[in-house]
Amino acid sequence: MLVSIRNISKCYPGQDQSRAVLRDVSLDLEIGASVALTGESGSGKSTLLHLIAALDHYDSGDITIDGTSLTGLKDSTRAKLRRTEVAVVFQQFNLVPSLTVTQNLILHARLGGRVDVGWITTLTRRLGLENLTHRYPEQLSGGQQQRVAIGRALAVRPKLLLADEPTGNLDETASAEVLKLMLELVRNSGTSLFLVTHSAQIADQLDRRVHLSEGQIQ
Numbered sequence: 612m613l614v615s616i617r618n619i620s621k622c623y624p625g626q627d628q629s630r631a632v633l634r635d636v637s638l639d640l641e642i643g644a645s646v647a648l649t650g651e652s653g654s655g656k657s658t659l660l661h662l663i664a665a666l667d668h669y670d671s672g673d674i675t676i677d678g679t680s681l682t683g684l685k686d687s688t689r690a691k692l693r694r695t696e697v698a699v700v701f702q703q704f705n706l707v708p709s710l711t712v713t714q715n716l717i718l719h720a721r722l723g724g725r726v727d728v729g730w731i732t733t734l735t736r737r738l739g740l741e742n743l744t745h746r747y748p749e750q751l752s753g754g755q756q757q758r759v760a761i762g763r764a765l766a767v768r769p770k771l772l773l774a775d776e777p778t779g780n781l782d783e784t785a786s787a788e789v790l791k792l793m794l795e796l797v798r799n800s801g802t803s804l805f806l807v808t809h810s811a812q813i814a815d816q817l818d819r820r821v822h823l824s825e826g827q828i829q
């Protein structure tokens with residue numbers, strides 16, 4: 612098992628326990644598998660993704676990633692986990708505007724201490740970015756920017772890719788293309804994928820779909 616989520620509960624400050632955003636959520640993600648998390652707006656999808664990414668803390672329960680429990684983990688270890696084993700792609704592409712495509716791809720790998728030029732070249736080709744390597748983010752379409760963000764996330768060869776509405780800012784054509792490329796890449800590289808989406812059509816393309824409603828897995 613790559614990710615094991617056990618009885619997670621989470622309240623934001625000022626919220627009373629009975630209205631917790633997540634209540635007793637349990638979920639497993641196998642190595643190499645892909646899971647889509649759907650749910651109404653406000654049901655807690657992004658909150659759960661942030662907890663798995665070690666970007667936020669849960670109140671009770673436990674999450675383990677590849678055998679490492681996130682409970683009580685030092686901030687520096689959490690940060691290291693995010694730079695190496697767990698990568699995140701957001702709806703906003705979050706590229707560094709002053710860096711070219713190639714520099715954006717390399718930066719993250721460098722921070723993770725894993726610059727593999729051959730792999731970055733492969734990612735560039737598979738993501739159809741080979742003619743755009745010297746461009747800056749503002750010179751790219753939304754779909755192209757998200758392809759760079761996916762390449763950047765996978766450059767460190769993470770075990771887990773977390774994607775929060777990765778095609779939410781794209782039109783239908785770009786969305787379909789980005790999703791197809793992302794699924795091909797994670798499947799070929801054995802990376803597990805946890806993807807938050809509103810779209811049943813997107814969710815159906817992953818191995819498994821789970822639904823969150825009022826803070827609980829249905």
Ligand SMILES: Nc1ncnc2c1ncn2[C@@H]1O[C@H](COP(=O)(O)OP(=O)(O)OP(=O)(O)O)[C@@H](O)[C@H]1O
Pocket residue numbers: 623624632650651652653654655656657658659
């Ligand atoms: N930092 C925060 N402080 C307080 N409440 C928050 C915070 N972040 C989220 N919430 C609340 O927690 C609930 C769940 O939010 P979350 O973003 O996880 O939902 P979501 O299912 O991802 O929604 P959407 O599909 O609209 O992005 C919402 O009611 C939201 O207002």
